Amino acid sequence: MQRELIRAVLERQVLRGTVRVAGWVRTRRDSKAGVSFVALNDGSCFQNLQVVAPDNLDNYASEVRRLHPGCSIVVTGELTPSPGRGQDREVRASQVRVLGWADPEVYPLGKQRVSFERLREIAHLRPRTNTFGAVTRVRNCLARSAHRFFQERAFYYIHTPIITGSDCEGAGALFRVTTLGPEGANPGEHGADLYRGDFFGRQTFLTVSGQLEAEAYACALGRVYTFGPTFRAEDSNTRRHLAEFWMIEPEVAFADLNENADLACDFLRFLCNAVLEECSDDLAFFEERIAPGVMDRLQSVATSDFTRMTYTEAVDLLARDGHRFEFSPKYGCDLQSEHERYLTETACNGPVVLTDYPREIKPFYMRVNEDDRTVAAMDVLxxxxxxxxxxxxxxxxxxxxxxxxxxTGVDPDDYQWYVDLRRFGTVPHAGFGLGFERMIQFATGMANIRDVIPFPRTPRNAEF
RNA sequence: UCCGGCGUAGCUCAGCGGUAGAGUAGGUGGCUGUUAACCACUUGGUCGUAGGUUCGAAUCCUACCGCCGGAGCCA
Known part of the structure; x- marks a missing residue:
């Protein structure tokens, strides 16, 4: 008999017929009336399916009564309306086959609440919890929706290299890639000679961005995007940073900053709408148990206009508002986290697009504006x-x-190929990078970025 | 990397100078078409590691390790 997903069983209109389902036991409750109730989850949706196992099953005493959270079972039985409160249907089991036991003395997940910190230590088991099941489904929805957004707009999905030779893209410290022995990690002053004998015959690193390569393809195919892993060797210990994270980077030829900002706003609205429409059960859980207000925030981004202002206007606003900051905002300096938070959470109370930053604080590839003092940069907060x-x-x-x-102290010789794009048939173009995990954080209300990626990599942590 | 906080039973935590407690989970029994089930009994800890102060340290001091939050860096 064909196994059905629990989601399909729960979506059925007609509550009768024989079904077979398989999954992991969430809880078991016994009744002296001669039945046990098993809440079964198979990951296909947030909800559990209630299995009613009667005591006339031949393995009732020997196995059913020994089921605990985490056990895996296959159940065959009749789908019927449920007389109890809390669910409209249940499966009256005619057979319960145990695939794998989970000793409750040592299995770390049960009915009790477990902290997120603790769950990080058992990252291989945490997908079996309500929270991580929901996060995983939302993450999948966002990934699918990102592809759909760009595919519907005639963007090509391109795969940029993970291993790169560019060592100064200005996006933070890099992980070195080498097949050399211990001397490879610390090249010293003879680095160039040393790496001539390395696998690639030169220094290589894990990528910090696919942007430069994406530009090459945008300047040929028009509209492209990447969606891949990105690596930063910064010793960052915050709830917003990972050493390995995923980034979505569209790049568009014949586009200026304004069109770029329009695309970014459309993209964010599209993603928020998708989660609202496709993950209602999971969102309801986040709203109720994790982050009250998260649905309103999603709704607001999905429908409202984004506030746009220039960096200069933002600095003026921050100075004029009279709000006390630990560091007072000053033209020519990067905005502090507290400034950005104030702009988006208090001053504008919604999403904000900041544009046109001073050229001194931005990397070489950003276009210099007509005023000669600023570059056509944008951040979305x-x-x-x-x-x-x-x-x-x-x-x-x-x-x-x-x-x-x-x-900015970048040697053009190291970027000949990149300079070539301006030498041959150059065109105006623009693009941006979206931190995928930060988007998941926004969509779920999960406070720590380590809890929206299956196996987080952070300083001193590459377990699993 | 810097600043702050925390590391006590499987889990969540209380104890803050006199030699270890609660809730919960687990086990046993009772009750119940149950659903954070309920009631009774019960197992369970060299108090992160290493030093030091003291008659005596989970409790005070130092170092180290780990975790969390904030900052920096950024996505």
């Missing part, structure tokens, strides 16, 4: 998670790009 998107219009003018490389 969301309440609760802060910066979720960073992007820019790229510098497409060969001479200016070389000027900016000199200014």
């Amino acid at each position: 969301l309440p609760g998670v802060g910066e979720i998107i960073g992007g820019s219009q790229r510098e497409e003018r060969l001479e200016m790009l070389l000027v900016r490389m000199r200014e």
Whole structure:
């Protein structure tokens, strides 16, 4: 007999007929009336299916009464309306076959609440909890929706390299990739010679962004995007940072900063709508148990306009508002977290797009504006998670790009191929990067980024 | 990396100078078409590690390790 997903059983209109389901026991309750109730979950949806196992089963005493949270079973039985409160249907089991036991003395998950910190130590088992099941389904919905958004708009999905030779993209410290022995980790002053004998014949690292390579494809195919892992070797210990995370980076030819910002806002709205429409059960759980208000915030981003202002306007607003900050906002300095939080959570009370930052604090590839003092950069801030998107219009003018490389201490010889894009048939283009895990945080209300990725990598943690 | 906080029973925590407690989970029994089930009894800990102060340290001091939060960096 064909096994059915619990989600399909719960969606059935007609409550009769024989079904077979398989999953993991969440709880078991016994009744002296001669039945045991088993809440069964198979991951296909948030809800459990109630299995009613009568004591005339031949393995009732020997096995059913020994079922505990975590045990895996296959159940065959009749689907019927449920007389009890809490569910409209149940399966009256004619057979309960145990696939795997879970000794309650040592199995760490039971009916009691377990802290997220503790669950990180058992990351291989935490997907069996309500919270991580829900996070996983929302994560999947966001990934599917991201692809759908770009595919519907004629973007090509491209795969940019994980291993890169660019060592100064200005996006933080890099992980070195080498097949050399211990000397490879600490090259010293003879680094260049040393790496000539390495696997790639040069220094290589794990990528911190697919942007530069995506630009090459955008300047040929028009609209492209990447969706892949990204690595930062920063010793960051916050609830918003991972050493390995996933980033979505669209890149569009013949587009300016304004169109770039429009795309970013449309994209965020699209993702919020998708989660609201496709993950209602999981969202209801987050709303009730994890982060009250999360649905309102999603709804608000999905429907409202994003506040747009320039960096200069933001600094003015922060100074004028009279709010006391630990660091007072100053033109020419990066905005502090407290400033960004104030803008998006208090001043605008919603999503904010900041544009046109001073050229001194931004990397070489961002396009210099007509005022000569600012570059066409943009950050999108969301309440609760802060910066979720960073992007820019790229510098497409060969001479200016070389000027900016000199200014920021980047050697054009290391980026010949990138400079070539301006040398041959250059076009205006723009793009941005969206931190995928931060988007999941916003959609679920999960406070710590380590709890929205299956197996988080952070400083001193690469378990599993 | 810097600042702050915390590491006590499987889990969540109380105890804060006199030699270890609660809730919960687990076990046993009772009750019940149950659903955070309920009632009774019960198993369970060299109090993160290493030093030090003291007659005596889970409790005070130092170092280290780990975790959490904030900052920096950024997505």
